[in-house]
Amino acid sequence: MAHQVPDDGTLLPLMEEFYTIQGEGYNTGKAAYFIRLGGCDVGCHWCDVKESWDAGLHPLTAADQIVENAAKYPGKAVVITGGEPLIYNLDYLTAKLRARGIKTFIETSGAYPLSGHWDWICLSPKKFKAPVKSIAAAAHELKVIVFNQSDFKWGEEHARLVSPGCKRYFQPEWSKHQLVTPLIVDYVMQNPQWEISLQTHKYLNIP
């Protein structure tokens, strides 16, 4: 059974929360508390967290409780991810985190309209359900997953939509990383407005 999630953002389906090091993208290497919300209908066939997709499997949890949990850790940054976190209204959760001096980062496909107050927005657009138009201009980071050669073209199409200061990354799809990492290395050397992002937590064997 799906939950009835209230639209004021005070209750959210929480899959897991853990303190670790941001493994990907611009904030790689920084300690952060991860908040993983359940629910996603984007359907990436290579998604590395398919257990998140069914929101009904993940308990509705008070946003206030999530804030209390996050505030216990010395790293004053959270990464809100999922699933697709923008299915939910994140205004309440992010306002409360910021009021506690905690920086707010999001990982999103952009398939739903932006809510929340953000210090860093990582947009990772997907072919399977394209981002809403308004989100590209707000992104601080564009992180495109490379599963095959066609993803470079897809990345370039989205790079035209983001702001000039937005960081651009290609990140290998994990199951294909041996094959596609050398392609990304070549691409970045030829197109230095792009950088490579690796899922460093998977090499470090941390969450």
Ligand SMILES: C[S@@+](CC[C@H](N)C(=O)[O-])C[C@H]1O[C@@H](n2cnc3c(N)ncnc32)[C@H](O)[C@@H]1O
């Ligand atoms: C699991 S997603 C959750 C957030 C949001 N649904 C999204 O896709 O951006 C978190 C990040 O992991 C990336 N990701 C998911 N599966 C991956 C895989 N197999 N290899 C590399 N990156 C992956 C996504 O593109 C996204 O940047």
Ligand SMILES: Nc1nc2[nH]cc(C(=O)O)c2c(=O)[nH]1
């Ligand atoms: N260490 C670590 N860094 C991450 N960056 C984005 C992640 C995600 O699943 O959204 C992730 C994750 O699951 N673990």
Ligand code: SF4
């Ligand atoms: S949008 Fe994110 S959570 Fe959803 S299927 Fe794709 S990678 Fe997984």
Ligand SMILES: [Mg+2]
């Ligand atoms: Mg992950």
